[in-house]
Amino acid sequence: xxxxxxxxxxGFHTRQIxxxxxxxxxxxxxxxxxxxxxSGKSTxxxxxxxxxKADSGAVYLDGDELYxxxxxxxxxxxxxxxxxxxxxxxxxxxxVVLMGRAPHKKALxxxxxxxxxxxxxxxxxxxxxxxxxxSFSTLSGGEQQRVILARALAQQTPALxxxxxxxxxxxxxxxxxxxxxxxxxxxxxxxxxxxxxxxAYCDRIYILKDGxxxxxxxxxxxxxxxxxxxxxxxxxxxxxxxxGKMHILFL
Amino acid sequence: MKxxxxxxxxxxAAVLIFLILFLVFSVLAAxxxxxxxxxxxxxxxxxxYKLFHIKSLAxxxxxxxxxxxxxxxxxxxxxxxxxxxxLSVCGVVMQAIVQNPLADPYVLGISSGASLGxxxxxxxxxGSFLGGNSVGICAFMxxxxxxxxxxAIANMGGKATSAKxxxxxxxxxxxxxxxxNFVIYITNDKNAATEVMKWNxxxxxxxxxxxxxxxxxxxxVCVLLFLTQYRSLNLMLLGDEVSITLGTDLHRLRxxxxxxxxxxxxxxxxxxxxxxxxxxxxxxVVRILFGTDHSRLIPLGALLGASFLIWCxxxxxxxxxxxxxxxxxxxxxxxxxxxxxxxVKKSYGFGGRK
Numbered sequence: 001x002x003x004x005x006x007x008x009x010x011g012f013h014t015r016q017i018x019x020x021x022x023x024x025x026x027x028x029x030x031x032x033x034x035x036x037x038x039s040g041k042s043t044x045x046x047x048x049x050x051x052x053k054a055d056s057g058a059v060y061l062d063g064d065e066l067y068x069x070x071x072x073x074x075x076x077x078x079x080x081x082x083x084x085x086x087x088x089x090x091x092x093x094x095x096v097v098l099m100g101r102a103p104h105k106k107a108l109x110x111x112x113x114x115x116x117x118x119x120x121x122x123x124x125x126x127x128x129x130x131x132x133x134x135s136f137s138t139l140s141g142g143e144q145q146r147v148i149l150a151r152a153l154a155q156q157t158p159a160l161x162x163x164x165x166x167x168x169x170x171x172x173x174x175x176x177x178x179x180x181x182x183x184x185x186x187x188x189x190x191x192x193x194x195x196x197x198x199x200a201y202c203d204r205i206y207i208l209k210d211g212x213x214x215x216x217x218x219x220x221x222x223x224x225x226x227x228x229x230x231x232x233x234x235x236x237x238x239x240x241x242x243x244g245k246m247h248i249l250f251l
Numbered sequence: 252m253k254x255x256x257x258x259x260x261x262x263x264a265a266v267l268i269f270l271i272l273f274l275v276f277s278v279l280a281a282x283x284x285x286x287x288x289x290x291x292x293x294x295x296x297x298x299x300y301k302l303f304h305i306k307s308l309a310x311x312x313x314x315x316x317x318x319x320x321x322x323x324x325x326x327x328x329x330x331x332x333x334x335x336x337x338l339s340v341c342g343v344v345m346q347a348i349v350q351n352p353l354a355d356p357y358v359l360g361i362s363s364g365a366s367l368g369x370x371x372x373x374x375x376x377x378g379s380f381l382g383g384n385s386v387g388i389c390a391f392m393x394x395x396x397x398x399x400x401x402x403a404i405a406n407m408g409g410k411a412t413s414a415k416x417x418x419x420x421x422x423x424x425x426x427x428x429x430x431x432n433f434v435i436y437i438t439n440d441k442n443a444a445t446e447v448m449k450w451n452x453x454x455x456x457x458x459x460x461x462x463x464x465x466x467x468x469x470x471x472v473c474v475l476l477f478l479t480q481y482r483s484l485n486l487m488l489l490g491d492e493v494s495i496t497l498g499t500d501l502h503r504l505r506x507x508x509x510x511x512x513x514x515x516x517x518x519x520x521x522x523x524x525x526x527x528x529x530x531x532x533x534x535x536v537v538r539i540l541f542g543t544d545h546s547r548l549i550p551l552g553a554l555l556g557a558s559f560l561i562w563c564x565x566x567x568x569x570x571x572x573x574x575x576x577x578x579x580x581x582x583x584x585x586x587x588x589x590x591x592x593x594x595v596k597k598s599y600g601f602g603g604r605k
Binding site: 049075079080090091092099107 | 482
């Protein structure tokens with residue numbers, strides 16, 4: 001699925017958070033959005049997953065304007081793993097993942113065996129199947145993050161929006177999550193903090209600073225020492241290992 | 252792991268069946284308690300005769316025993332059933348709507364709105380043209396007006412959030428209590444003040460078939476409606492943002508649920524005054540035992556709440572000799588320690604961080 005934004009502008013009071021952002025993801029592309037804290041990454045993603053309505057501009061899913069469809073239709077097209085998943089409730093892990101099936105359900109339809117099977121598979125993919133009957137609130141931050149990813153997988157959407165998905169995760173699970181996302185064969189738009197993760201997994205990267213797009217291109221094109229200096233004000237060096245993989249070293 | 256799920260499901264089914272049977276038992280047992288000393292045979296003969304018109308029991312078709320059982324006790328027990336069920340389910344729904352474990356059916360200022368209505372009726376005779384239960388009707392109108400006012404205020408200047416609902420409820424509640432107290436103060440009528448107080452403590456003593464036939468259908472229809480809404484109620488606990496990404500816009504649903512719940516509570520107030528704590532404690536007890544999933548919470552809460560109020564009312568009738576304990580007082584005496592126990596019990600925090 002293609003996700004396109006057109007000149008998104010968002011302001012709170014007098015402060016402009018996003019000053020006309022147009023991004024575009026090709027079908028089944030993994031697009032990374034990077035930028036310093038407060039650059040507007042999360043705000044842009046919130047506009048895309050319809051939690052925040054932009055002051056002007058539009059979001060298109062495969063050419064259809066986001067607000068021309070209802071919440072249920074858009075939830076069948078994209079699943080979201082947001083940044084803060086603190087919930088004030090005591091559901092079991094299985095119940096949380098089962099909620100990912102909600103957009104596929106009619107008002108009076110019960111959950112059936114197929115839904116439970118999808119849930120089990122989603123839990124297996126994030127290696128959380130042994131936690132299925134645990135209470136969600138007793139899990140660690142990283143485990144909760146993986147459960148939320150499982151919920152997004154259970155939604156079975158052609159697109160996935162991730163807001164710094166590797167936060168809270170140890171390196172094993174950071175790599176697991178990114179590898180998993182890469183193999184899903186769906187469109188992914190993800191805000192990413194770690195430049196090396198972005199360099200290793202993204203097909204394309206948008207760089208955001210102070211609500212303005214600074215650059216766009218493949219990791220090798222945009223993650224140059226000059227650009228990193230300009231955006232983050234740190235000196236960096238780009239090195240390639242014996243496998244040809246790109247690494248960013250901070251000096 | 253599969254096995255665990257099966258065990259949990261079959262345990263849920265077993266508990267559900269047990270609670271249904273217990274509710275039937277409670278109704279049948281509760282009609283045998285009371286001030287009049289009747290034998291079990293007399294009590295059930297009256298009921299059997301009224302239900303099936305068995306010829307050999309025709310003697311029970313009229314007289315004192317018939318009146319006590321059929322016109323006083325049975326409607327009272329059925330009213331307790333309906334109100335207990337309504338308050339318990341409303342508690343579940345309100346806690347989901349405002350995402351707050353402290354919410355009870357009266358959280359939106361409904362109880363103080365109701366008591367303002369009752370106070371005006373008792374003190375100033377407003378609405379006396381409404382006939383027999385003018386106090387109840389005024390209380391119903393007070394309850395509905397306050398809950399609609401709270402919903403309207405919370406929707407002003409942007410969408411209603413759970414925090415805005417609670418705060419609007421608190422504010423309206425303060426205004427209504429202040430007016431009630433003002434009216435009581437200026438009229439300075441001791442007898443009427445006592446009557447207001449009695450009314451605020453709740454009682455099923457005014458039970459009649461007319462009230463049962465008002466309360467029971469409202470309760471059953473509303474509870475059935477909420478039984479079908481378990482998925483949205485679950486999503487409500489995750490908050491508005493997550494719900495949108497899962498395909499449900501809660502804003503409209505929240506208002507609809509509030510209106511339905513308010514109608515149920517309004518009728519409960521009309522029939523029996525303000526009965527606290529049922530709607531707070533019962534949902535939490537069920538959550539501790541069976542988790543937060545509303546597909547289980549609502550049926551179990553409804554059944555448990557109904558049985559609980561039936562037995563509380565029985566206790567009201569038998570604890571004091573030749574007199575009745577106010578139901579609201581007794582429920583609070585039982586409910587408050589339960590609530591303290593819940594607060595202290597560490598393994599339970601309505602979820603969230605402990």
